[in-house]
Amino acid sequence: MEIKVVRNILDANERIAKDNRNLFDKKGIFVINLMGAPGCGKTSLVEHTIKKLKDKCKISVVEGDIESSIDAERVSKLGVKAVQINTGGACHLDGNMLKEALPEIDLDNCDFLIVENVGNLVCPAEFSVGENFKVMILSVAEGDDKPKKYPLMFHESKVLLINKTDLLPYTNCDVEKIKKESLEINPKLKIFEISCKTGEGIDEWSEWISAQLNKLKKR
Amino acid sequence: MEIKVVRNILDANERIAKDNRNLFDKKGIFVINLMGAPGCGKTSLVEHTIKKLKDKCKISVVEGDIESSIDAERVSKLGVKAVQINTGGACHLDGNMLKEALPEIDLDNCDFLIVENVGNLVCPAEFSVGENFKVMILSVAEGDDKPKKYPLMFHESKVLLINKTDLLPYTNCDVEKIKKESLEINPKLKIFEISCKTGEGIDEWSEWISAQLNKLKKR
Numbered sequence: 001m002e003i004k005v006v007r008n009i010l011d012a013n014e015r016i017a018k019d020n021r022n023l024f025d026k027k028g029i030f031v032i033n034l035m036g037a038p039g040c041g042k043t044s045l046v047e048h049t050i051k052k053l054k055d056k057c058k059i060s061v062v063e064g065d066i067e068s069s070i071d072a073e074r075v076s077k078l079g080v081k082a083v084q085i086n087t088g089g090a091c092h093l094d095g096n097m098l099k100e101a102l103p104e105i106d107l108d109n110c111d112f113l114i115v116e117n118v119g120n121l122v123c124p125a126e127f128s129v130g131e132n133f134k135v136m137i138l139s140v141a142e143g144d145d146k147p148k149k150y151p152l153m154f155h156e157s158k159v160l161l162i163n164k165t166d167l168l169p170y171t172n173c174d175v176e177k178i179k180k181e182s183l184e185i186n187p188k189l190k191i192f193e194i195s196c197k198t199g200e201g202i203d204e205w206s207e208w209i210s211a212q213l214n215k216l217k218k219r
Numbered sequence: 220m221e222i223k224v225v226r227n228i229l230d231a232n233e234r235i236a237k238d239n240r241n242l243f244d245k246k247g248i249f250v251i252n253l254m255g256a257p258g259c260g261k262t263s264l265v266e267h268t269i270k271k272l273k274d275k276c277k278i279s280v281v282e283g284d285i286e287s288s289i290d291a292e293r294v295s296k297l298g299v300k301a302v303q304i305n306t307g308g309a310c311h312l313d314g315n316m317l318k319e320a321l322p323e324i325d326l327d328n329c330d331f332l333i334v335e336n337v338g339n340l341v342c343p344a345e346f347s348v349g350e351n352f353k354v355m356i357l358s359v360a361e362g363d364d365k366p367k368k369y370p371l372m373f374h375e376s377k378v379l380l381i382n383k384t385d386l387l388p389y390t391n392c393d394v395e396k397i398k399k400e401s402l403e404i405n406p407k408l409k410i411f412e413i414s415c416k417t418g419e420g421i422d423e424w425s426e427w428i429s430a431q432l433n434k435l436k437k438r
Contacts (some may be wrong), residue, residue: 039361039365040361067368070367119341121339141258141358149284149285149338166389
């Protein structure tokens with residue numbers, strides 16, 4: 001009985017996410033679904049990405065949080081359209097939540113939509129919102145046992161950003177272990193080591209994501 | 220319709236959690252439900268707490284994770300009984316999961332049961348497992364905006380442990396802001412600043428939790 005309910009919810013979500021995806025395709029919008037634990041650096045990565053790419057493409061951002069509009073306020077300071085979704089308790093974004101937020105975005109003036117999910121290393125991985133692909137961030141302060149403990153998110157993501165490398169000298173986190181165990185779960189996973197504090201790796205990430213955007217345009 | 224389903228689940232959980240609670244009361248077992256984001260230091264805190272208290276009381280531990288038995292293995296090295304619950308996808312422990320694990324514990328040889336929840340700053344706060352109270356950990360590496368973004372967990376916890384204070388010189392986390400905004404949500408919240416790495420604050424926490432155990436025994 002419980003399994004049936006969960007399956008129905010996931011099926012219904014897939015239908016709505018597909019509608020979102022069709023709309024994004026029609027409008028030529030590239031969408032990433034950015035996931036990670038609370039405080040892993042999602043909003044900082046959004047800020048860096050905007051700074052690097054805003055002269056090359058038209059960016060909009062949807063921020064998902066249980067409560068507050070802290071993140072949308074941070075992002076809109078950079079001169080891009082930012083919409084805040086408050087889930088009111090739900091621990092992830094789903095297709096319908098994004099659908100409800102879309103009227104707030106000028107889709108005819110958007111090439112790149114960044115959807116920042118609720119801080120959570122579990123449930124966001126189960127739900128599509130209609131993204132091209134999922135991107136996850138893991139902070140080295142979270143430790144190197146996360147691939148084994150939260151495998152679904154590593155499995156569902158196309159990209160893993162290992163953030164806060166500036167903290168490595170002060171932690172016992174083994175980045176090579178994270179990379180090895182992540183690739184065991186998902187051998188195609190693209191991995192970048194970054195520091196949103198020092199800027200390490202941000203150029204590489206920005207160039208890569210920019211190349212993905214260009215691929216879409218050429219199709 | 221959706222709200223009804225959720226309410227039924229929460230009501231059913233309350234009944235099972237109450238059964239657990241009655242059993243713990245009968246056996247004189249003090250139970251904490253330890254919550255926090257992935258990598259905030261829950262298992263390290265469990266290890267410190269065991270080392271400090273294992274000569275004063277009989278401790279058992281239940282570890283909750285999506286997958287893996289990494290945490291139960293870590294904890295059982297300290298000579299206490301540790302049971303691993305794998306939730307198989309679920310992002311929190313509930314009353315029934317703990318009930319199912321109880322036959323693995325010798326309840327007649329236990330004074331203090333530590334239940335370590337799945338790493339998640341959202342859903343665990345909604346579910347009682349029959350604990351005396353909830354304890355949450357927040358790592359300073361997660362940043363100082365968490366009370367405003369994840370208020371329920373701060374509201375539901377009796378204790379907040381602000382961990383990884385050793386990393387403060389390398390972050391821009393404002394501990395006073397965390398304390399102020401946490402107390403606005405929950406004025407009775409007991410707060411400790413700790414470092415599981417350096418041991419800062421561990422004595423204060425251990426003495427306090429030991430006093431709570433003694434209070435129970437005197438009842």
